Amino acid sequence: MALGTDYELQDCALARALEVVGERWSLLIVRDAFYGVQRFNDFLTHLGIPRAVLTARLNALVAAGVLRKEPYQYAPLRHGYLLTEAGLELWAPLYLLSRWGGRHATPDGPRHLFAHAACGTDLDRAGACPRCGRFVPPGEVVIRPNPGRGGAPRTDPVSLALAGPHRLLEPLASAAPSTSHSA
Amino acid sequence: MALGTDYELQDCALARALEVVGERWSLLIVRDAFYGVQRFNDFLTHLGIPRAVLTARLNALVAAGVLRKEPYQYAPLRHGYLLTEAGLELWAPLYLLSRWGGRHATPDGPRHLFAHAACGTDLDRAGACPRCGRFVPPGEVVIRPNPGRGGAPRTDPVSLALAGPHRLLEPLASAAPSTSHSA
DNA sequence: TCCGGTGAGTCTGATGAATGAACCTGCTTT
DNA sequence: AAAGCAGGTTCATTCATCAGACTCACCGGA
Numbered sequence: 297m298a299l300g301t302d303y304e305l306q307d308c309a310l311a312r313a314l315e316v317v318g319e320r321w322s323l324l325i326v327r328d329a330f331y332g333v334q335r336f337n338d339f340l341t342h343l344g345i346p347r348a349v350l351t352a353r354l355n356a357l358v359a360a361g362v363l364r365k366e367p368y369q370y371a372p373l374r375h376g377y378l379l380t381e382a383g384l385e386l387w388a389p390l391y392l393l394s395r396w397g398g399r400h401a402t403p404d405g406p407r408h409l410f411a412h413a414a415c416g417t418d419l420d421r422a423g424a425c426p427r428c429g430r431f432v433p434p435g436e437v438v439i440r441p442n443p444g445r446g447g448a449p450r451t452d453p454v455s456l457a458l459a460g461p462h463r464l465l466e467p468l469a470s471a472a473p474s475t476s477h478s479a
Numbered sequence: 480m481a482l483g484t485d486y487e488l489q490d491c492a493l494a495r496a497l498e499v500v501g502e503r504w505s506l507l508i509v510r511d512a513f514y515g516v517q518r519f520n521d522f523l524t525h526l527g528i529p530r531a532v533l534t535a536r537l538n539a540l541v542a543a544g545v546l547r548k549e550p551y552q553y554a555p556l557r558h559g560y561l562l563t564e565a566g567l568e569l570w571a572p573l574y575l576l577s578r579w580g581g582r583h584a585t586p587d588g589p590r591h592l593f594a595h596a597a598c599g600t601d602l603d604r605a606g607a608c609p610r611c612g613r614f615v616p617p618g619e620v621v622i623r624p625n626p627g628r629g630g631a632p633r634t635d636p637v638s639l640a641l642a643g644p645h646r647l648l649e650p651l652a653s654a655a656p657s658t659s660h661s662a
Numbered sequence: 663t664c665c666g667g668t669g670a671g672t673c674t675g676a677t678g679a680a681t682g683a684a685c686c687t688g689c690t691t692t
Numbered sequence: 693a694a695a696g697c698a699g700g701t702t703c704a705t706t707c708a709t710c711a712g713a714c715t716c717a718c719c720g721g722a
Contacts, residue, residue, distance in 0.1 A: 306526075307638070309589045310510050310573065313580025320680080323501065327493050336699050343489075346681050351700065361583065372689045374698065382583040388605070389579055390493065392572035397496025400544065400565040406492040422571070422605060422614065431605065455490065503709080519670050529710050534671065555718040557669065 316360040317386065321345050321353050326379070326386055327394075329363060330434055332468040333454055334376030342454035362386065379465070387434040387464075391423045407445045413438045413463055434464045499543040500569065504528050504536050509562070509569055510577075512546060513617055515651040516637055517559030525637035545569065562648070570617040570647075574606045590628045596621045596646055617647045 306312075317323055324343055333339055339350055354377055357363040362383040365375040379386075391410070398406030411418045412425035413436045424431045440461040450456075457468040489495075500506055507526055516522055522533055537560055540546040545566040548558040562569075574593070581589035594601045595608035596619045607614045623644040633639075640651040 306507065307590045307633070307641075308507075308510065308577065309581035309585045309591070310577040311507060311580070312584035313576050314506060316580070316584050317576075318501070318503075318506065320501075323497060324489065324491075324494060327491065337697085340699090346683095347700070348682090348702085349680065352680095372687085372698075385579055385583070389572055389575035392575055393496050393500075394491065394493040396565075396568055396572055397494070397499070398492035400568070401495035401499050402492045407490045408492070450490070458490075520668090523670095529712090530671070531673085531711095532709065555669075555716095 316362060319353065321349060322357060323390065325353055325357065326362065326383065327390060329377060329379050330387060330464050331458060332462065332466050334378060334467055338454050338468065341452040384434060388423055395421055404445060405442065407442050408439050409442050411438050412436060437464045439464060499545060502536065504532060505540060506573065508536055508540065509545065509566065510573060512560060512562050512566065513570060513647050514641060515645065515649050517561060517650055521637050521651065524635040567617060571606055578604055587628060588625065590625050591622050592625050594621050595619060620647045622647060
Protein backbone atom coordinates (compact mmCIF):
# COMPACT_ATOMS: atom_id res chain seq x y z
CA MET A 297 0.00 0.00 0.00
CA ALA A 298 0.98 3.58 -0.37
CA LEU A 299 1.66 3.58 3.32
CA GLY A 300 5.04 2.33 2.42
CA THR A 301 5.50 -0.56 4.75
CA ASP A 302 3.68 0.86 7.69
CA TYR A 303 1.07 -1.81 7.91
CA GLU A 304 3.66 -4.49 8.23
CA LEU A 305 3.68 -4.05 11.95
CA GLN A 306 0.05 -5.00 12.14
CA ASP A 307 -0.74 -8.49 13.35
CA CYS A 308 -3.78 -8.74 11.27
CA ALA A 309 -4.73 -10.37 8.03
CA LEU A 310 -6.91 -7.37 7.39
CA ALA A 311 -3.83 -5.16 7.21
CA ARG A 312 -2.35 -7.55 4.65
CA ALA A 313 -5.52 -7.42 2.59
CA LEU A 314 -5.54 -3.64 2.72
CA GLU A 315 -1.98 -3.49 1.51
CA VAL A 316 -3.17 -5.27 -1.63
CA VAL A 317 -6.57 -3.80 -2.12
CA GLY A 318 -6.84 -0.85 0.23
CA GLU A 319 -5.30 1.83 -1.89
CA ARG A 320 -7.29 4.69 -3.21
CA TRP A 321 -8.72 3.24 -6.39
CA SER A 322 -7.94 -0.43 -6.07
CA LEU A 323 -11.30 -1.76 -4.97
CA LEU A 324 -13.11 0.26 -7.60
CA ILE A 325 -10.84 -1.24 -10.23
CA VAL A 326 -11.62 -4.71 -8.93
CA ARG A 327 -15.32 -3.90 -8.93
CA ASP A 328 -15.09 -2.81 -12.55
CA ALA A 329 -13.28 -6.02 -13.36
CA PHE A 330 -16.27 -7.92 -11.95
CA TYR A 331 -18.52 -5.80 -14.12
CA GLY A 332 -16.61 -7.06 -17.13
CA VAL A 333 -14.27 -4.16 -17.74
CA GLN A 334 -10.98 -5.44 -19.12
CA ARG A 335 -9.27 -2.65 -21.01
CA PHE A 336 -7.12 0.18 -19.85
CA ASN A 337 -9.21 2.82 -21.56
CA ASP A 338 -12.46 1.48 -20.21
CA PHE A 339 -11.17 1.60 -16.66
CA LEU A 340 -9.87 5.05 -17.41
CA THR A 341 -13.08 6.60 -18.69
CA HIS A 342 -15.39 4.77 -16.33
CA LEU A 343 -13.46 5.61 -13.19
CA GLY A 344 -12.17 9.02 -14.15
CA ILE A 345 -8.84 8.07 -12.64
CA PRO A 346 -5.54 9.66 -13.75
CA ARG A 347 -3.71 7.48 -16.23
CA ALA A 348 -0.54 7.27 -14.19
CA VAL A 349 -2.44 6.11 -11.15
CA LEU A 350 -4.34 3.54 -13.16
CA THR A 351 -1.10 2.16 -14.54
CA ALA A 352 0.35 1.91 -11.06
CA ARG A 353 -2.74 0.24 -9.59
CA LEU A 354 -3.14 -2.27 -12.38
CA ASN A 355 0.50 -3.25 -12.10
CA ALA A 356 0.20 -3.56 -8.33
CA LEU A 357 -2.91 -5.71 -8.61
CA VAL A 358 -1.20 -7.93 -11.16
CA ALA A 359 1.84 -8.22 -8.92
CA ALA A 360 -0.39 -9.12 -5.98
CA GLY A 361 -2.09 -11.85 -7.98
CA VAL A 362 -5.52 -10.25 -8.05
CA LEU A 363 -5.51 -9.51 -11.78
CA ARG A 364 -3.66 -11.03 -14.70
CA LYS A 365 -2.87 -9.67 -18.14
CA GLU A 366 -4.34 -11.52 -21.07
CA PRO A 367 -3.54 -10.53 -24.67
CA TYR A 368 -6.55 -10.01 -26.88
CA GLN A 369 -4.69 -8.91 -30.00
CA TYR A 370 -1.14 -9.10 -31.25
CA ALA A 371 -0.85 -6.71 -34.18
CA PRO A 372 -0.02 -3.95 -31.79
CA LEU A 373 0.13 -6.01 -28.63
CA ARG A 374 -2.87 -5.27 -26.45
CA HIS A 375 -4.02 -7.03 -23.37
CA GLY A 376 -6.92 -6.87 -21.02
CA TYR A 377 -6.88 -7.27 -17.26
CA LEU A 378 -8.80 -10.25 -15.90
CA LEU A 379 -9.49 -11.43 -12.38
CA THR A 380 -7.44 -14.35 -11.10
CA GLU A 381 -8.81 -17.01 -8.75
CA ALA A 382 -7.75 -14.87 -5.79
CA GLY A 383 -9.37 -11.87 -7.38
CA LEU A 384 -12.63 -13.73 -7.88
CA GLU A 385 -12.70 -14.50 -4.18
CA LEU A 386 -12.92 -10.80 -3.50
CA TRP A 387 -16.52 -10.90 -4.70
CA ALA A 388 -17.99 -11.64 -1.31
CA PRO A 389 -16.22 -8.88 0.66
CA LEU A 390 -16.79 -6.46 -2.17
CA TYR A 391 -20.48 -7.25 -2.36
CA LEU A 392 -20.93 -6.92 1.39
CA LEU A 393 -19.14 -3.61 1.48
CA SER A 394 -21.26 -2.41 -1.38
CA ARG A 395 -24.43 -3.45 0.42
CA TRP A 396 -23.26 -1.65 3.51
CA GLY A 397 -22.67 1.45 1.42
CA GLY A 398 -26.12 1.14 -0.06
CA ARG A 399 -27.69 0.97 3.38
CA HIS A 400 -25.63 3.53 5.25
CA ALA A 401 -23.82 5.81 2.85
CA THR A 402 -26.15 6.23 -0.13
CA PRO A 403 -28.98 8.66 0.54
CA ASP A 404 -31.38 7.34 -2.09
CA GLY A 405 -30.49 3.70 -1.90
CA PRO A 406 -28.29 1.68 -4.22
CA ARG A 407 -28.07 2.34 -7.94
CA HIS A 408 -27.59 -1.27 -8.89
CA LEU A 409 -29.32 -4.46 -7.89
CA PHE A 410 -27.89 -7.94 -8.01
CA ALA A 411 -29.80 -11.08 -8.78
CA HIS A 412 -29.14 -14.79 -9.18
CA ALA A 413 -29.02 -15.37 -12.94
CA ALA A 414 -30.48 -18.87 -12.73
CA CYS A 415 -33.70 -17.96 -10.93
CA GLY A 416 -33.91 -14.17 -11.11
CA THR A 417 -34.13 -13.74 -7.34
CA ASP A 418 -32.34 -10.77 -5.80
CA LEU A 419 -29.38 -11.62 -3.62
CA ASP A 420 -29.66 -11.21 0.12
CA ARG A 421 -27.32 -9.21 2.31
CA ALA A 422 -24.77 -11.98 2.45
CA GLY A 423 -24.65 -12.49 -1.30
CA ALA A 424 -26.73 -15.66 -1.28
CA CYS A 425 -29.85 -16.44 -3.26
CA PRO A 426 -32.80 -16.62 -0.84
CA ARG A 427 -34.65 -19.04 -3.11
CA CYS A 428 -31.79 -21.40 -3.82
CA GLY A 429 -30.42 -21.01 -0.32
CA ARG A 430 -26.76 -20.82 -1.22
CA PHE A 431 -24.05 -18.31 -1.93
CA VAL A 432 -24.02 -17.21 -5.56
CA PRO A 433 -20.58 -17.02 -7.19
CA PRO A 434 -20.00 -13.87 -9.26
CA GLY A 435 -20.28 -15.66 -12.59
CA GLU A 436 -23.93 -16.43 -11.82
CA VAL A 437 -24.85 -12.91 -10.80
CA VAL A 438 -26.71 -10.41 -12.97
CA ILE A 439 -26.38 -6.72 -12.22
CA ARG A 440 -29.08 -4.30 -13.29
CA PRO A 441 -29.76 -0.62 -12.66
CA ASN A 442 -32.08 0.23 -9.80
CA PRO A 443 -35.19 1.60 -11.53
CA GLY A 444 -35.93 3.85 -8.56
CA ARG A 445 -32.91 5.97 -9.27
CA GLY A 446 -32.87 8.86 -11.71
CA GLY A 447 -29.18 9.49 -11.54
CA ALA A 448 -26.90 11.55 -13.71
CA PRO A 449 -26.68 10.00 -17.17
CA ARG A 450 -23.12 9.02 -17.87
CA THR A 451 -22.04 8.46 -21.41
CA ASP A 452 -18.84 6.46 -21.24
CA PRO A 453 -19.05 3.04 -22.90
CA VAL A 454 -18.97 1.13 -19.62
CA SER A 455 -21.84 3.07 -18.11
CA LEU A 456 -23.86 2.63 -21.27
CA ALA A 457 -23.26 -1.09 -21.29
CA LEU A 458 -24.37 -1.23 -17.66
CA ALA A 459 -27.58 0.67 -18.37
CA GLY A 460 -29.24 -2.70 -18.94
CA PRO A 461 -28.89 -6.01 -17.12
CA HIS A 462 -25.48 -7.56 -17.43
CA ARG A 463 -23.96 -10.76 -16.18
CA LEU A 464 -20.87 -10.24 -14.06
CA LEU A 465 -17.49 -11.21 -15.52
CA GLU A 466 -18.79 -11.16 -19.06
CA PRO A 467 -16.72 -8.75 -21.15
CA LEU A 468 -18.52 -5.52 -21.79
CA ALA A 469 -19.63 -4.66 -25.29
CA SER A 470 -17.07 -1.92 -25.67
CA ALA A 471 -14.58 -4.66 -26.33
CA ALA A 472 -15.96 -4.93 -29.89
CA PRO A 473 -13.69 -3.02 -32.26
CA SER A 474 -16.80 -2.12 -34.33
CA THR A 475 -15.16 -1.60 -37.73
CA SER A 476 -17.20 1.10 -39.43
CA HIS A 477 -20.64 1.06 -37.96
CA SER A 478 -21.86 4.21 -36.28
CA ALA A 479 -18.57 4.79 -34.51
CA MET B 480 -12.52 10.21 1.31
CA ALA B 481 -9.25 11.94 0.85
CA LEU B 482 -9.92 11.89 -2.84
CA GLY B 483 -11.74 15.07 -2.31
CA THR B 484 -15.03 14.47 -3.99
CA ASP B 485 -13.77 12.42 -6.85
CA TYR B 486 -15.75 9.34 -6.09
CA GLU B 487 -18.97 11.23 -6.25
CA LEU B 488 -19.20 10.59 -9.96
CA GLN B 489 -19.34 6.90 -9.35
CA ASP B 490 -22.71 5.22 -9.66
CA CYS B 491 -21.91 2.67 -7.10
CA ALA B 492 -22.72 2.12 -3.47
CA LEU B 493 -19.23 0.72 -3.14
CA ALA B 494 -17.78 4.14 -3.93
CA ARG B 495 -19.98 5.63 -1.22
CA ALA B 496 -18.79 3.03 1.26
CA LEU B 497 -15.19 3.71 0.35
CA GLU B 498 -15.64 7.40 0.89
CA VAL B 499 -16.55 6.58 4.47
CA VAL B 500 -14.29 3.70 5.22
CA GLY B 501 -11.77 3.49 2.40
CA GLU B 502 -9.19 5.92 3.63
CA ARG B 503 -5.80 4.83 4.66
CA TRP B 504 -6.34 3.84 8.26
CA SER B 505 -10.09 3.85 8.57
CA LEU B 506 -10.80 0.14 8.36
CA LEU B 507 -8.01 -0.67 10.79
CA ILE B 508 -9.52 1.78 13.24
CA VAL B 509 -12.89 0.11 12.83
CA ARG B 510 -11.28 -3.29 13.29
CA ASP B 511 -9.68 -2.09 16.52
CA ALA B 512 -13.05 -0.79 17.65
CA PHE B 513 -14.42 -4.32 17.19
CA TYR B 514 -11.52 -5.60 19.25
CA GLY B 515 -12.67 -3.37 22.09
CA VAL B 516 -10.32 -0.43 21.67
CA GLN B 517 -12.09 2.75 22.68
CA ARG B 518 -9.51 5.34 23.65
CA PHE B 519 -7.47 7.70 21.57
CA ASN B 520 -4.18 6.61 23.05
CA ASP B 521 -4.94 2.94 22.61
CA PHE B 522 -5.69 3.40 18.93
CA LEU B 523 -2.54 5.47 18.72
CA THR B 524 -0.13 2.97 20.18
CA HIS B 525 -1.72 -0.11 18.69
CA LEU B 526 -1.88 1.24 15.15
CA GLY B 527 1.27 3.32 15.14
CA ILE B 528 -0.64 6.00 13.28
CA PRO B 529 0.31 9.70 13.41
CA ARG B 530 -1.77 11.55 15.96
CA ALA B 531 -3.05 14.12 13.52
CA VAL B 532 -4.22 11.43 11.14
CA LEU B 533 -5.93 9.54 13.94
CA THR B 534 -7.76 12.68 14.98
CA ALA B 535 -8.90 13.28 11.43
CA ARG B 536 -10.04 9.70 10.90
CA LEU B 537 -11.91 9.44 14.19
CA ASN B 538 -13.73 12.67 13.47
CA ALA B 539 -14.57 11.53 9.97
CA LEU B 540 -15.89 8.20 11.21
CA VAL B 541 -17.99 9.95 13.84
CA ALA B 542 -19.33 12.35 11.20
CA ALA B 543 -20.16 9.42 8.95
CA GLY B 544 -22.06 7.68 11.73
CA VAL B 545 -19.74 4.72 12.06
CA LEU B 546 -18.42 5.65 15.49
CA ARG B 547 -19.85 7.75 18.29
CA LYS B 548 -18.17 9.52 21.19
CA GLU B 549 -19.16 8.34 24.64
CA PRO B 550 -17.85 10.03 27.79
CA TYR B 551 -16.31 7.67 30.30
CA GLN B 552 -15.24 10.31 32.81
CA TYR B 553 -16.10 13.92 33.43
CA ALA B 554 -13.45 15.26 35.76
CA PRO B 555 -11.36 16.18 32.79
CA LEU B 556 -13.81 15.24 30.10
CA ARG B 557 -12.72 12.06 28.39
CA HIS B 558 -14.59 10.00 25.90
CA GLY B 559 -14.12 6.76 24.09
CA TYR B 560 -15.08 5.93 20.54
CA LEU B 561 -17.72 3.22 20.18
CA LEU B 562 -19.27 1.60 17.15
CA THR B 563 -22.74 2.72 16.18
CA GLU B 564 -25.36 0.41 14.70
CA ALA B 565 -24.06 1.21 11.23
CA GLY B 566 -20.52 0.57 12.42
CA LEU B 567 -21.50 -2.81 13.84
CA GLU B 568 -22.82 -3.81 10.46
CA LEU B 569 -19.33 -3.44 9.06
CA TRP B 570 -18.42 -6.64 10.86
CA ALA B 571 -19.35 -8.92 7.98
CA PRO B 572 -17.44 -7.11 5.23
CA LEU B 573 -14.51 -6.62 7.53
CA TYR B 574 -14.40 -10.26 8.52
CA LEU B 575 -14.61 -11.42 4.90
CA LEU B 576 -11.86 -9.08 3.83
CA SER B 577 -9.74 -10.28 6.70
CA ARG B 578 -10.33 -13.89 5.71
CA TRP B 579 -9.38 -13.08 2.15
CA GLY B 580 -6.19 -11.48 3.42
CA GLY B 581 -5.48 -14.56 5.49
CA ARG B 582 -5.86 -16.80 2.47
CA HIS B 583 -4.17 -14.72 -0.21
CA ALA B 584 -1.98 -12.07 1.33
CA THR B 585 -0.56 -13.60 4.51
CA PRO B 586 2.29 -16.01 3.86
CA ASP B 587 2.01 -18.00 7.09
CA GLY B 588 -1.72 -17.87 7.50
CA PRO B 589 -3.76 -15.66 9.81
CA ARG B 590 -2.56 -14.53 13.22
CA HIS B 591 -5.97 -14.56 14.80
CA LEU B 592 -8.81 -17.04 14.80
CA PHE B 593 -12.46 -16.29 15.39
CA ALA B 594 -14.92 -18.58 17.13
CA HIS B 595 -18.55 -18.55 18.17
CA ALA B 596 -18.51 -17.75 21.87
CA ALA B 597 -21.57 -19.85 22.65
CA CYS B 598 -20.26 -23.14 21.29
CA GLY B 599 -16.57 -22.59 20.70
CA THR B 600 -16.73 -23.51 17.01
CA ASP B 601 -14.52 -21.58 14.60
CA LEU B 602 -16.38 -19.35 12.18
CA ASP B 603 -16.54 -20.33 8.54
CA ARG B 604 -15.52 -18.18 5.61
CA ALA B 605 -18.78 -16.28 5.61
CA GLY B 606 -18.66 -15.47 9.32
CA ALA B 607 -21.24 -18.06 10.31
CA CYS B 608 -20.97 -20.79 12.91
CA PRO B 609 -20.87 -24.17 11.12
CA ARG B 610 -22.41 -25.92 14.12
CA CYS B 611 -25.20 -23.47 14.79
CA GLY B 612 -25.71 -22.81 11.11
CA ARG B 613 -26.22 -19.09 11.31
CA PHE B 614 -24.29 -15.86 11.01
CA VAL B 615 -22.64 -14.86 14.27
CA PRO B 616 -22.94 -11.18 15.23
CA PRO B 617 -19.73 -9.60 16.47
CA GLY B 618 -20.84 -9.50 20.08
CA GLU B 619 -20.88 -13.30 20.13
CA VAL B 620 -17.45 -13.73 18.58
CA VAL B 621 -14.29 -14.59 20.47
CA ILE B 622 -10.93 -13.73 18.95
CA ARG B 623 -7.82 -15.62 19.94
CA PRO B 624 -4.24 -15.70 18.69
CA ASN B 625 -3.36 -18.38 16.16
CA PRO B 626 -1.06 -20.74 18.08
CA GLY B 627 0.79 -21.64 14.90
CA ARG B 628 2.24 -18.16 14.63
CA GLY B 629 5.38 -17.06 16.40
CA GLY B 630 5.13 -13.43 15.49
CA ALA B 631 6.95 -10.42 16.77
CA PRO B 632 5.99 -9.74 20.39
CA ARG B 633 4.35 -6.36 20.63
CA THR B 634 4.14 -4.69 23.97
CA ASP B 635 1.47 -2.04 23.66
CA PRO B 636 -1.50 -2.54 25.99
CA VAL B 637 -3.87 -3.53 23.22
CA SER B 638 -1.59 -6.23 21.85
CA LEU B 639 -1.04 -7.57 25.35
CA ALA B 640 -4.76 -7.71 25.99
CA LEU B 641 -5.23 -9.59 22.73
CA ALA B 642 -2.55 -12.13 23.57
CA GLY B 643 -5.31 -14.27 25.07
CA PRO B 644 -8.87 -14.95 23.95
CA HIS B 645 -11.08 -11.90 23.98
CA ARG B 646 -14.71 -11.33 23.18
CA LEU B 647 -15.26 -8.72 20.50
CA LEU B 648 -16.72 -5.36 21.52
CA GLU B 649 -15.78 -5.86 25.16
CA PRO B 650 -13.63 -2.96 26.30
CA LEU B 651 -10.00 -3.92 26.58
CA ALA B 652 -8.35 -4.06 29.98
CA SER B 653 -6.26 -0.98 29.34
CA ALA B 654 -9.38 0.99 30.14
CA ALA B 655 -8.77 0.34 33.85
CA PRO B 656 -7.13 3.39 35.46
CA SER B 657 -5.33 1.00 37.87
CA THR B 658 -4.63 3.38 40.76
CA SER B 659 -1.52 1.98 42.40
CA HIS B 660 -1.56 -1.72 41.73
CA SER B 661 1.32 -3.10 39.74
CA ALA B 662 1.25 -0.32 37.15
C1' DT C 663 1.15 26.65 45.86
C1' DC C 664 4.40 24.44 43.02
C1' DC C 665 5.63 20.19 40.32
C1' DG C 666 5.31 16.42 37.46
C1' DG C 667 2.09 13.31 35.00
C1' DT C 668 -1.73 12.00 31.86
C1' DG C 669 -5.19 12.06 28.11
C1' DA C 670 -6.37 14.10 24.02
C1' DG C 671 -5.40 16.65 21.09
C1' DT C 672 -3.11 20.84 17.59
C1' DC C 673 0.88 22.80 14.89
C1' DT C 674 4.81 22.53 11.88
C1' DG C 675 8.25 21.40 8.35
C1' DA C 676 9.82 17.67 5.42
C1' DT C 677 8.53 13.87 2.52
C1' DG C 678 5.90 11.35 -0.56
C1' DA C 679 1.90 10.35 -3.38
C1' DA C 680 -2.08 11.92 -6.46
C1' DT C 681 -3.55 14.88 -10.08
C1' DG C 682 -4.12 16.65 -14.87
C1' DA C 683 -2.08 17.71 -19.01
C1' DA C 684 1.05 16.90 -22.50
C1' DC C 685 3.92 13.79 -24.92
C1' DC C 686 5.39 9.05 -27.01
C1' DT C 687 4.97 4.50 -29.54
C1' DG C 688 3.23 1.07 -32.80
C1' DC C 689 -0.09 0.14 -35.70
C1' DT C 690 -4.49 1.00 -38.66
C1' DT C 691 -7.71 3.54 -41.36
C1' DT C 692 -8.76 7.39 -44.73
C1' DA D 693 0.59 11.61 -45.69
C1' DA D 694 -2.42 12.65 -41.98
C1' DA D 695 -5.23 11.39 -38.43
C1' DG D 696 -6.79 8.07 -34.88
C1' DC D 697 -6.48 4.75 -31.35
C1' DA D 698 -4.79 1.91 -27.33
C1' DG D 699 -1.86 2.01 -23.82
C1' DG D 700 1.25 4.00 -21.80
C1' DT D 701 5.29 7.63 -19.71
C1' DT D 702 6.93 12.20 -18.11
C1' DC D 703 6.30 16.41 -15.81
C1' DA D 704 5.02 20.29 -12.58
C1' DT D 705 1.74 21.28 -9.12
C1' DT D 706 -1.16 20.20 -5.40
C1' DC D 707 -2.45 17.56 -1.54
C1' DA D 708 -1.96 14.02 2.17
C1' DT D 709 0.96 11.90 5.35
C1' DC D 710 4.59 11.57 8.70
C1' DA D 711 7.21 12.39 13.00
C1' DG D 712 7.90 15.06 16.57
C1' DA D 713 7.33 19.10 19.38
C1' DC D 714 3.96 21.79 21.57
C1' DT D 715 -0.71 22.93 24.07
C1' DC D 716 -4.32 22.59 27.34
C1' DA D 717 -7.12 21.01 31.20
C1' DC D 718 -7.03 18.49 34.97
C1' DC D 719 -5.19 15.42 38.77
C1' DG D 720 -2.42 13.94 42.78
C1' DG D 721 1.27 14.60 45.89
C1' DA D 722 4.72 17.52 48.78
